[in-house]
Amino acid sequence: MVNTDGTGEASGSDIQAVARVGQICSLFGPNTIELTAADVAERLHLNRTTAYRYCASLVAAGILERGPRRGTFVLGGLMLQLGIHALSRRQVVEIAPRHLTELGAAVRMTAVLSLWGARGPVVALVEEDTSRTAVVTVRAGSQLDATAAQTRVFLGHLADERAIEGLTEGASSAQRAELEAAVYTARRAGYCIASQSGGVFSVAAPVFDELGIAATVGLLGADPHADLSPGSPIVTQLLKTTRALSDELRNTREARQNETSDV
Structure with a gap:
């Protein structure tokens, strides 16, 4: 009681x-x-x-x-x-698999969908690139830290300003300044690139619904010669995918709302 x-x-x-x-x-x-x-x-x-x-x-x-x-x-x-009930309410998880499969095949990289959890982004779906000898991947359910590209994309679009406070607790002033600069760049550019240990890199972009940011899509790779410049095939394909996913997500919800209003 x-x-x-x-x-x-x-x-x-x-x-x-x-x-x-x-x-x-x-x-x-x-x-x-x-x-x-x-x-x-x-x-x-x-x-x-x-x-x-x-x-x-x-x-x-x-x-x-x-x-x-x-x-x-x-x-x-x-x-x-x-957990199952919460995921079932996230329509983006239902419609994302096909988009991730097409994206991963197009750029030959592992594609990842993440949702914002209690303490930051959590990996919900992973479409591994198996066309290469070495596979760069991440486990579904993994909590992403402040260095991840998907985290920085989320922070660039979340309305809750306290989110960055939680992720920088215990960080030095230099680390906090670096994160804030990366978040600002991600918001302005529409995507984020982050380098990880072992030569692994990630690039991520946001997925929106009518309420704001709903998820992020990231690509994982380890090719030191990968072109990640603005307008490159990898970045272009990623942004094309997130736009298509955002459009489908909005249209799906609008259709369901119309069905409900007609009943």
């Missing part, structure tokens, strides 16, 4: 508990499929008893489940159910 202060509002302790649940859930990802209470305690600066009580309560609620190894916890069935 939620505690209130007599005004019908949730108490500060309840709000803190909800925030803590969100923090625990956000610790999981493609490379972190299970955690112990000790792991949670260390990463969130809690004592182990408190961390265990949270995890046990989340198991009772279906948010977490007991992991295969003793003392571990994994995301539970409720999270799977909610």
